[in-house]
Amino acid sequence: MSSFETWQSPLSGRYASKEMASLFSNATRFSTWRTLWLHLATAERELGLDIPAEAIEQMKANLKLDEKQMKIAAEEEKRRRHDVMAHVHTFGVVAPAAAPYIHLGATSCYVTDNADLIFLRSALDLLIPKLAVVIHRLSAFAEKYRDLPTLGFTHMQPAQLTTVGKRCTLWIQEFLWDLRNIKRARDDLGFRGVKGTTGTQASFLALFDGDHDKVEALDERVTALSGFPYAMPVSGQTYSRKIDVDVLNSLTSFSASALKMATDIRLLCHLKEIEEPFEKDQIGSSAMAYKRNPMRSERVCGLARWLGNINNSARETAGGQWMERTLDDSANRRLTIPEAFLTADVILTILQNISEGLVVYPAIIGKHIAAELPFMATENIIMAMVRAGGDRQECHEKIRVLSHQAARIVKEEGGDNDLVERVRADSYFAPIHAQMDKLLDPKSFVGRAPEQVDSFIAKWVQPALSPYKEVLAKVEKAELHV
Structure with a gap:
């Protein structure tokens, strides 16, 4: 059947990068198995087993599979009902001198589990620089708008002013934690190594005539050949x-950060204060031609919900393994692990695209501030009147009355907030009329937000991104389309 006549995962068929999709392909999986068999035979030969040099050379020459070999393996698996043994046989067909030695002393999990650990490490290596790029892009945005006042919101109600850049640092901080967590997960990964059928290494002890030192050396050598810093000390x-x-x-923790940022952007798009990238010929709605829907952020939210729930399956699988192992994990892990990484990969690609093209509308932001600032400025007005010799309680009452009058105009008549005009027209406030513009300057309401942006980027973001300078330099020259 052709690709459009059968179901395909949208993760690999529509969204994910070529590199991540390739990593979890059968071609990569089975060639990795062959590499692991080569490592095992190489180490066994080095430690004294009688494995001919020709066997090693033939294995080295046939690490990649072609379509013919894949067909042979598929036929063998259909007959044997065992994927690893099907590939042992297929590898032996193209490397006949190695056939007696492929998989020597090993159990299936030698290749399946060690390969999975290699894939986990490689997948994390793909995600980490992409996350660094997103952080870098958002940092540039935060710096650009470090001092642009905007309404803060608590309970989705207007609150004290912040700045557009300061709000962005809230997203960045969470992504920095994700960068730390993902890198830590990557650096903590060990190798299963050479452990045998139940983790006792009994088969290898027999191969080396009871020499425990050689069995330990075998485990260490295969681990080193596979590029891992250590092998897990024990396993089933x-x-x-x-x-x-x-x-x-x-990854699921990262999904929460992505969901938060994308949700904020969707809300800001609703307010028309910020807009995500919108391409020249992009269509927002099939019916409403004027619409510019935040479809990228919506896609991030949908994918982040999916990613956030994947780990429940992994957790139940880990807790449900009986004794040294059961096989109920196999089908589950074939889904959860690739899909988690493919989803994270897609989210990062979209986030990069969003962060590179966010549009800010200062006039709309200023209009929203103007509608709320008079109420927020009442404390400043009271304090200025006290400094000018006024009575605080009397001033408070005057402001209360004028505020309620202005609020009625806004709520009942749909008019503009005219509290400032009422204050300017009231002779009681004459001592501070000349100060009103200064008292109402939005920048006087943002506190240390601009300075917080500067300090955060200098002390936290730049050090965290310093290991990725080469990656960031390359991406500056690239153009990304989603």
Whole structure:
């Protein structure tokens, strides 16, 4: 059947990057198995087993599979009902001198589990620089709008002013924590190594005639050949599925950060204060031609909800492993692990696109401030009157009355907030009429927001991004389309 005649995952078919989709492909999986068999045979030969050099050379020459070999493996798996043994046979067909030694002493989890750990590490290596790019892009946005006053919102009600840049730092801070968590998960990864059928290494002890030192050396050598800093000290047949939980926790935590940012942007789009990128020929609605829907942020929200729930499955799988292992984890992990990484990859690509093209509308922001600032400025007005010799309680009552009058105009008549005009027209406030413009300057209401942006970027963002300077330099020259 052609690709459009059968269901395909939108993650690989529509959204995810070529690199992430390729990582979890069968081609990568089975060639990684062959590399692991090569590492095992190489280490066994180095430690004294009688494995011919020709066997090693033939394995090295046939690490990648072609379509013919994939067909042979598929036929063997259909006959044997065992995917690993099907590929042992297929590898032996193209590397006949190695056939007697492929998988020597190993159990299936030697290739399946060690390969999965390699994929986890490689997938994290793909995500980490992408997250750094998003942080870098948002930091530039925060710096640009560090001192642009905007309404703050608590309970989605107008609150004290902040700045557009300061609000952006709230998103960045969460992504910095995600960068730390994902990098920590990557750096903590160990290798299952060479452990045998129930983790006792009994088969390898037999191969080396009871020499415990050689079995330990084998484990260490295969681990080093595979590029890992250490092998897990103990395992059952599989590595503990709690490793999957730890890794996916970092991704599901990231999904919360992405959901928060995208939701904020959707709300700001509703207020017309900020707009996500909108391409020249993009259509917002099939019926309402004027619409500019925040479809990128909506997609992030949908995908983030999906990613946030994936780890429940990994957690239940880890807790449901019996003794040294059961096989109920296999089908589950074939779904959860690739889909978690593909989803995170898609979200990061969209976030980069959003962060590179956010549009800010200062006039709309200023209009919203003007509608609310008079009420927020009442305390400043009272304090100025007291400094001019007025009585605080009397002034408070005057302001209360005028505020209620202005609020009635806004709420009942749909008019503009005219509290400032009422204050200017009231002779009681004559001592501070000349100060009114200064008292109502939005920048006097943002506190240390601009300075907080500067300090945050200098002390936290720049040090966190310093390891990724080369990546950031490359992406500056690239153009991203979603």
